[in-house]
Amino acid sequence: MKSTSDAVLSADDSAETSTQQIRDAIRDAIVERRLSPGTKLSEGDVGNLFNVSRTLARAALQALSYEGLVSVEKNRGAFVAYPSPDEARQIFAARRLVEPGILREAAARITPSHIQHLRQLLLEEGRLMSERGQTARRAEIKASGDFHLMLAQISGNAIMQRFMEELVARSSLVIALYGQSTVSSCGHTEHGDIVAAIEHGDLDTACRLMVHHISHIEADLDLRERKSFGLKEAFAI
Amino acid sequence: MKSTSDAVLSADDSAETSTQQIRDAIRDAIVERRLSPGTKLSEGDVGNLFNVSRTLARAALQALSYEGLVSVEKNRGAFVAYPSPDEARQIFAARRLVEPGILREAAARITPSHIQHLRQLLLEEGRLMSERGQTARRAEIKASGDFHLMLAQISGNAIMQRFMEELVARSSLVIALYGQSTVSSCGHTEHGDIVAAIEHGDLDTACRLMVHHISHIEADLDLRERKSFGLKEAFAI
DNA sequence: GCCGATCAAATTGTATACGATTATCTGCAT
DNA sequence: ATGCAGATAATCGTATACAATTTGATCGGC
Numbered sequence: 208m209k210s211t212s213d214a215v216l217s218a219d220d221s222a223e224t225s226t227q228q229i230r231d232a233i234r235d236a237i238v239e240r241r242l243s244p245g246t247k248l249s250e251g252d253v254g255n256l257f258n259v260s261r262t263l264a265r266a267a268l269q270a271l272s273y274e275g276l277v278s279v280e281k282n283r284g285a286f287v288a289y290p291s292p293d294e295a296r297q298i299f300a301a302r303r304l305v306e307p308g309i310l311r312e313a314a315a316r317i318t319p320s321h322i323q324h325l326r327q328l329l330l331e332e333g334r335l336m337s338e339r340g341q342t343a344r345r346a347e348i349k350a351s352g353d354f355h356l357m358l359a360q361i362s363g364n365a366i367m368q369r370f371m372e373e374l375v376a377r378s379s380l381v382i383a384l385y386g387q388s389t390v391s392s393c394g395h396t397e398h399g400d401i402v403a404a405i406e407h408g409d410l411d412t413a414c415r416l417m418v419h420h421i422s423h424i425e426a427d428l429d430l431r432e433r434k435s436f437g438l439k440e441a442f443a444i
Numbered sequence: 445m446k447s448t449s450d451a452v453l454s455a456d457d458s459a460e461t462s463t464q465q466i467r468d469a470i471r472d473a474i475v476e477r478r479l480s481p482g483t484k485l486s487e488g489d490v491g492n493l494f495n496v497s498r499t500l501a502r503a504a505l506q507a508l509s510y511e512g513l514v515s516v517e518k519n520r521g522a523f524v525a526y527p528s529p530d531e532a533r534q535i536f537a538a539r540r541l542v543e544p545g546i547l548r549e550a551a552a553r554i555t556p557s558h559i560q561h562l563r564q565l566l567l568e569e570g571r572l573m574s575e576r577g578q579t580a581r582r583a584e585i586k587a588s589g590d591f592h593l594m595l596a597q598i599s600g601n602a603i604m605q606r607f608m609e610e611l612v613a614r615s616s617l618v619i620a621l622y623g624q625s626t627v628s629s630c631g632h633t634e635h636g637d638i639v640a641a642i643e644h645g646d647l648d649t650a651c652r653l654m655v656h657h658i659s660h661i662e663a664d665l666d667l668r669e670r671k672s673f674g675l676k677e678a679f680a681i
Numbered sequence: 682g683c684c685g686a687t688c689a690a691a692t693t694g695t696a697t698a699c700g701a702t703t704a705t706c707t708g709c710a711t
Numbered sequence: 712a713t714g715c716a717g718a719t720a721a722t723c724g725t726a727t728a729c730a731a732t733t734t735g736a737t738c739g740g741c
Binding site: 283 | 691692693694
Binding site: 270300308312339364374 | 445461499505506507510531534535537538542545546549601602603604611625656
């Protein structure tokens with residue numbers, strides 16, 4: 208799973224490629240934290256950057272706003288979303304709500320080949336964890352999300368898969384904003400435990416581990432209200 | 445709850461009103477089955493109908509395609525979505541997956557005022573069920589969905605609420621396509637049972653009833669593959 | 682020096698224009 | 712009559728143009 212763009216499902220096979228490419232590029236930039244929350248994304252700039260007209264840039268930004276990664280304010284423009292603590296809590300609540308169900312469906316359809324893929328993902332994750340540097344950190348963030356997306360894909364439900372893609376992407380944004388420790392490094396071992404439980408056929412344990420895992424990620428956040436101070440902060444960077 | 449547009453949450457407060465109005469109008473038309481699946485929605489026609497340029501019409505159609513109500517095919521245009529049987533099954537699987545969780549969260553936050561609202565909804569539903577005519581049928585369809593949306597709203601999670609809005613809307617489309625009996629008239633009593641179970645504090649029963657209820661709706665569908673025969677059918681109508 | 686008003690620049694909102702693609706129609710040959 | 716070829720019409724994809732709104736700056740008054 209290289210990126211969210213190469214989803215196996217054929218759901219949005221229809222949209223125009225130009226707009227889609229721009230959307231995916233910006234989404235990756237947001238998820239990998241190359242674009243900080245609050246950053247302005249003016250239509251003109253985006254268009255120039257990708258050598259297209261404002262029309263297409265605007266369409267891409269609109270699309271991202273439907274995913275919750277960008278917030279567009281009337282007559283003011285588009286910004287990388289700046290999720291509130293409450294929004295952050297809702298994102299993780301949603302994940303706790305849906306991921307156990309996805310896990311059960313995935314377990315019901317899982318094949319040895321799938322397990323192999325999952326283990327490969329874990330290996331990659333572990334490798335990145337031991338590396339140093341920004342690039343490795345970004346790759347680690349993405350890999351960590353890919354584990355959850357892979358489960359959604361195995362579940363075979365394209366609708367839940369798309370929803371999970373949204374939730375995982377928004378989670379990255381939240382972690383970028385409110386995360387304290389470098390990265391939820393605890394996460395990796397937890398992923399492994401979940402796979403082990405699935406392999407062992409112990410679904411209840413797997414679901415319990417999943418819920419704990421999501422709560423661990425959320426627990427690493429500092430979700431205390433920060434006044435408008437956060438705004439200045441964004442400009443200072 | 446008059447329509448999906450007056451959602452209490454402030455999530456998509458940002459989008460332009462013009463496009464949003466058009467989007468909501470078309471969505472309502474699709475959900476109330478005034479627009480049949482497969483119907484072509486050309487940008488020019490939509491624009492003329494609402495007295496706006498193709499630009500805005502296109503934006504509205506794009507938005508609807510993100511919700512799965514419209515499918516846009518490159519260089520061919522937009523059509524009211526024609527969900528496949530497999531897609532239909534995934535929609536109901538998704539609902540079985542998320543609605544029990546939503547129900548639990550809603551039950552945890554529910555107030556007497558909320559219960560009153562729910563009961564009022566049931567009353568309205570019952571009234572519409574006894575009425576005759578297309579108009580009443582359409583209102584009944586919407587009312588039936590509003591019950592589920594109300595629970596999502598009570599749950600207090602704006603993200604799950606939006607997801608449920610999408611699922612309910614797409615369910616209407618599926619029922620329009622594959623529904624056999626006039627309307628899931630069994631649904632109404634089931635809604636009442638669920639509310640009763642919630643009031644009684646019996647969450648496990650409420651969740652069980654909810655899952656059965658969703659399965660009942662799905663069981664009323666005829667999801668056998670129809671070859672391209674269905675296409676001719678569409679033109680014959 | 683600080684504050685409010687007016688003007689200029691930048692950006693968004695919407696419409697229109699034009700090239701590209703698809704669908705339809707006609708006419709001719711088989 | 713049937714089937715294919717070219718032309719014609721309709722529709723989409725994208726860019727550009729213009730109006731409306733916001734933002735920032737300059738200037739005068741206090």
